[in-house]
Amino acid sequence: MSRYTEIRSFALIAEKGSFAAAAQVEGVTPIILGRRLDALEKRLGVRLMHRSTRGLTLTDLGEQFLEQCKQLLHDFEMAEASISDQHNAMRGHLVVSAPASFGRQHVAPHVLEFKKRYPDLRLSFNFTDSVIDLVREGYDMGIRVGAVYDPNYVAVRLFPNQRVVCGTPDYFARYGVPLQPEELVQHNCLAFNQQGGQQHGWTFLRDGQMFSVRVQGDLDCNDGELLYDWVKQGWGIGWRSTWEIQAEIKRGELVTVLDDYAISDYDIQAVYQQQRYLPAKIRVFTDYLRQIYNQPGYWEQG
Known part of the structure; x- marks a missing residue:
């Protein structure tokens, strides 16, 4: 024995x-x-x-x-x-979920190079803005933008991100610059909708405390890319992630306001179930994306 x-x-x-x-x-x-x-x-x-x-x-x-x-x-x-x-390590099947716009812009372009490195690994992706239960729906991992509070999941930061208020210089020249979050009620805020109404307020941080401001505007949509396009055309202001606006900021097409009140824990994260042994396919793909996202100037490329 x-x-x-x-x-x-x-x-x-x-x-x-x-x-x-x-x-x-x-x-x-x-x-x-x-x-x-x-x-x-x-x-x-x-x-x-x-x-x-x-x-x-x-x-x-x-x-x-x-x-x-x-x-x-x-x-x-x-x-x-x-x-x-x-x-x-790199055999079998890796199933990944990501937000629709982020997935199309910052996951999909890097998939084929990853596939070349690991040809025996089958890859499946679902790009959607719906909140997915990774375990119940059979996903190995997800890419999330924002804080993850579920203790059943591990969240690994891929790149720091904030949620900020932005608009075109022309919009702010015409309608003024809000100096306090509460002043947003005087502006045309383009936000996600749910059954025709504003889904949530925009969240800010003041003196260490988070609070929300209920916003309103004459355009709303359930498609983040369309909302962002309207913001870039000057129809109103948006509450966007820093990952998606860096190129426009660099070119001077957009400016941010209320930066002192921006929440900072809105990082881009790889999320997967708590497990005793992390499969290599999850670890390697997570490291692959993190290396890409941390290349100097990556986000300014648009």
Whole structure:
């Protein structure tokens, strides 16, 4: 009987609290697990568990040994996973979700080069502005713009981003520059709609506190690219991400206002489910995009 098998069985018995429950997970009989624990205790010369009709309890030495066993098992499994990943790393199927406009502009153009590097990996993409449950709908990962609060997901920042108010110089010359977020009610704000009305207010930060201003305008739409096009034509002002306006800012076609109130935690992030071992296909694609996005001048190219 291997030492690894004894240690793994001991940790499983401690976790489940009974031989019967651990045996069901292990796929053996409780008698076999009992023999493994006996062999481990005999070899160590100490008692690890008190066994009675009331159940199982760890001895002081058992609790100490359990923590060490957990670390050993973790290291062993990580070593196995590392070798397995290197052998099968970039095979299989990677399924990715991203916001529609961002996906078309900043994910799709880089897909074919990634495919050339890893020809055995099948790639699937869904570009949509709908909020997707990655796990339920079968996605390996998603690209998100904005904060991620779900503790079941890991969020890795690909590039810093803010949400800012912007418009053309001509618009602000005609209608004035808002100095406080509350002054936006006096402006034609072009925002996303939901069933014909403004979906949400625009969110700002003042003295460390977030707050929203309910905006209104004579044009609204559920298509972010169309809204942005209207802003660039001077029909009103928009609340846009810095990733999408850098080229126009550099050319002087757009200017930002209320920058002192902009929320800063609106980063571009790779998001995936919390999991014990991160598949190499997710890690490599995340690193690939992060390297591209952090190239000097990338976002100013438009």
